[in-house]
Amino acid sequence: MADNGIKKVCVIGAGTMGAGIAAQVANAGVPVLLLDIVRDPENRNAVAAGAVERMLKTDPAPFMGKRAAKLVEVGNIEDDLAKVAECDWVVEAIIEKLDLKQDLYAKLEAVRRPGTAVSSNTSTIPLAQLTEGRSDAFKRDFLITHFFNPPRYMRLIEIVAGPHSDAATVAKVRDFTDRVLGKTPVDAEDSPGFIANRIGTFWIQAAVNAAFDMGVSVEMADAVAGKPMGVPKTGIFGLIDLIGLDLMPYLQKSLTSTLPASDPYQAIARSEPLIEKLIAEGYTGRKGKGGFYRINREGGGKVKEAINLATGEYAPEGRAPEISGPAGKGDLAALIATKGVVGEYAWAILGPTLSYAASIVPEATKTIVGVDDAMKLGYNWKAGPFEMIDKIGPAVLRAKLADNGLPVPPLLEAVGEGTFYRIEGGKRQFFGTDGQYHDVVRGEGVLLLADIKLASQPILKNGSAALWDVGDGVACLEFTGKMNALDNEVMKLIGEAIPLVAEKFKAMVIYNEGTHFSAGANLGLALFAVNIAAWGEIEKLVSGGQQAFKALKYAPFPVVAAPSGMALGGGCEAVLNSDSVQAHAETYIGLVETGVGLIPGWGGCGEMLERWQAMPGLPKGPMPAVAKVFEIVSTATVAKSAAEAKELGFLRPTDGITMNRDRLLADAKARALKLAEGYTPPAPPEFFLPGPSGKAALDLAVQGFRARGLATPYDEVVAGKLATVLTGGDTDPTQTVTEEQLLALELAEFMELVHEPRSMDRIEHMLATGKPLRN
Known part of the structure; x- marks a missing residue:
């Protein structure tokens, strides 16, 4: 682990984000103190403890393993705030209310050690407002560290330093989030929405507005604004369902209240009566009764339905026309040039969004690389906005924006006939706000193929x-x-x-x-x-x-x-x-392999046996390792x-x-x-394996699973072949089995399964559906 002086972290706020941040710190092997308010006088740590318990049951899991959860110490703000003195970094992740945050900072200032970094996970409140009234010493150690949800899986962290922030403290936190937490830090300016959410909110708003105005169905909108644009297949309306319809008015209000009146977002920000109605009725997306999509379970069925944006009525999800050719495979120039609603809707999203992204450099971040990294890592776009512009061609985009009466940002004008990225001397370079090209510089210890x-x-x-x-x-x-x-x-x-x-x-x-x-x-x-x-x-x-x-x-x-x-x-x-x-x-x-009716054929059986025979704490003898490997491999764990x-x-x-x-x-x-x-x-390993008696024991176990409905008839056949290999076939338990003998056995049993029609049924099903066949 990198030694950057951060040995223990405190996270205050055990909501979804705060708890997730604490889990990721624990995933990295670093002790973390998780604090929240007291709600139950009889169980004063219930809020933080409950968050840890929920995360252990959540899928996808915030913890990388149950051992990580043991590194989380829970407490409450009233009784345990003094423990902040034990920590090297304090992350505030409480509700987005300025007065509550400022009140907490006043308490932190009284208990933290001088030099302890303090950061806020805010996504909306400017740093200057957060530190108003605090001492110069507090301001020196303060910064914004905006994680993205879920903190374990999203690689982006936006880091905002203020004019008073100590460069060494900021560098220490940045290094920790990079090397220890596995994030990609992107430096953002202290501007509303920072980078990713500012562009992302504009993008979503433009797409929603266009769908309502043009009469585009939610299915068509998501088909156009998904894979063809190189964004997640949820598209627009599927993404809103995922993050929650009720979050959209909140983000809109936050940006409209903090952005200047001249900002292009102010001109497109609007509410839709249908969306307001859905939120009011509990249709807040996947976390509610549904959203733009829902699952209708009436009559014991399970039908995915989509809402009609014009009528507000649900109907079985329609099949959007497939976007074929280059336009459907990431060629953005071909996509916006497509005749009809596909091209028109794609342009209605991309034109304003790319123009807006180009307009906020250097206000939101100093370079185009920061914008592109933020959108790729924070919103899972395959290409960032400036990489998208290069795909279309800056000159082409400039002309099309002008023809449609949309603003052409100065940076887009400045690049002229060039592109925002180029390869020069075997290095990738980006176009800077100074009108010059600069090498894309990787951090120390970063090596990319x-x-x-x-x-x-x-x-x-x-x-x-x-x-x-x-x-x-x-x-x-x-x-x-x-x-x-x-x-x-x-x-x-x-x-x-x-x-x-x-x-x-x-x-x-x-x-x-x-x-x-x-x-x-x-x-x-x-x-x-x-x-x-x-x-x-x-x-x-x-x-x-x-x-x-x-x-x-x-x-x-x-x-x-x-x-x-x-x-x-x-x-x-x-x-x-x-x-x-x-x-x-x-x-x-x-x-x-058992999921497709086969067994490992390239030495996996022997390698797993070798590892488990050396596993600390496992009983010795031929059977314990065999049983453990059989359990793991037969269930395709x-x-x-x-x-x-x-x-x-x-x-x-x-x-x-x-x-x-x-x-x-x-x-x-x-x-x-x-x-x-x-x-x-x-040295090649040698194995002591239990032979036929061991196979009989494994077969008996599988028969028990089948009797309980936990294994299918063909599972039993495949498991039998696997058991033959792992137990060494007809070997005598007193004799060693060489690696070569085990490989020969693996090959023989594999080939027998290949001849089985039921294995081929499993393979065909997997190729067609991506899911295992339970035959």
Whole structure:
């Protein structure tokens, strides 16, 4: 963990945001004091304690594991405020009322240690108002740290420093949020709404206004303003349902009361009678009875309905026309040029929004990079506003804005015939408010493969993988297929890479910057091979994968896997066969093959047995590890964090966890270089397995689950094959089973399942629906 002087944190306010911030601090392994008001004199800590209890039951989970919750100490403001003196950073996350916040700050000033950072999670109140009346010493240690909800999963944090804020204190908090909490800090100015919510609120308002004015259905609006624009598939109305209809009037009031009368948002801010009616009747979105969409459960059914914006009546959700071609795949110029309602509605959103985004630099943040990072990290846009402008073409946008009577901001004029971003000398540069281009500078310890690619070519490359030189004698194996799925091409490149890396490099990392590390084997390819009865090709893929992964495991150099997002099936096995792992905290890893009627085929069974046999606290003997691995793999259990992956044995206790995604490659590279010092490959393991008696015990357990309706008939078949492998087949419990013997058994049982029509039914269902078939 980075040593930045913050050893304990206090969060005041145990609502959704405050509790979530406290959970993320605990996720990072840092003790946190969570305080709130006293509501029950008999149970004075009930508010904070109740928040922790709720978070342990919430899905998606604010805590990365139950152990993290133990780092949260609960208390109340009346009895425990003096404990603030033990803390190095105090985060205020109470209700957005200025008088209450100022009253709390007065109390904090009396108990905090000098130099203790104090920040507000406000999203609406200017810093200057928050610190009014406070001492110079308090003002020096005060800043705004605006987290986004949910704090565990949203990477953006907007940091606002005031004219009196101490630069060293601000830097300490920024470093902590980056390295320890895993956030991407974006510096914002002390202006209304800061960056993301100011643009995001304008964007939503423009889209809602246009839908009402143009008679566009909510289904059509979300189809246009979702995937084609590179924003989450919820689109506009789905997003409002998600965050709550009742939040919209609050954000609107906040901005209209603080922005100058000349701000373009003032001209579009308006209320709709239908929305007011929905809120009044409890239709506040997903947290209420529904919103623009709802689930109608009348008569025991479950029908998704959408509201008619003109009549206010619900009807079964209509199918919006598919937006095909480039316009549906992120080509914004093609989207706004599309004839008819699709293009007109897209322009009605993008034109004003992009114009507005360009108008608030440097008022809201000093550079266009801050705007783009804020919208990508805070609203999950694939491209930021200025990256969108580059896709359309600044000159094209300028002309279209002028033709439609919309304002052309000075920054958009200044870029002329150029673009807001360019590649120069192998580096990405951005257009500044000074009219010059500047390098995009990464923070110390940030290394991105995307940047390396700008200045180099791959050492090896085929259709599914590539090998890169990431400096200091470390090579990087990158999966490049759809969902980074694994196939023969990946295995082929691994075979080519090993002798090359052994000759010219010190170590290798397995890493990519896709949304997910790897979704596993290419199921579509496997299904095709089955349909043409290419059994030899399937066996070749499985045995080839075993050989490739074991070649990595026993290579004469260390291999460090650096997963992030999903690492499932074969992706998990790539991790398991590495010497060491540096995982992003948000890694979701598991051997899920049973869900498609198969078992792990690339050495996953043996690797999990090896880990569990070495697991501290587990009873010795052949059966305990077998039973634990069987339980995890037969139920296709997926760890929902890297911390949980250690508890499940997918990661070793010694493996590393990186909180900030942008620091993962650098951390993995450092781990690989450290392992390279005097490296020797591991010795192949030998297993003592229980044999037929152990399989009989596992079979009996599965029969019990089936009798209780917890397992299907085919679950029992698949589980039986898995049990055969994990117990060593016909082995004698007094004899050792080698890794090679276990791999041969794994291959044989896998191939038997491939011949099963019910396995193919599961694969087809998974490919068609993304969900497992319970046959």
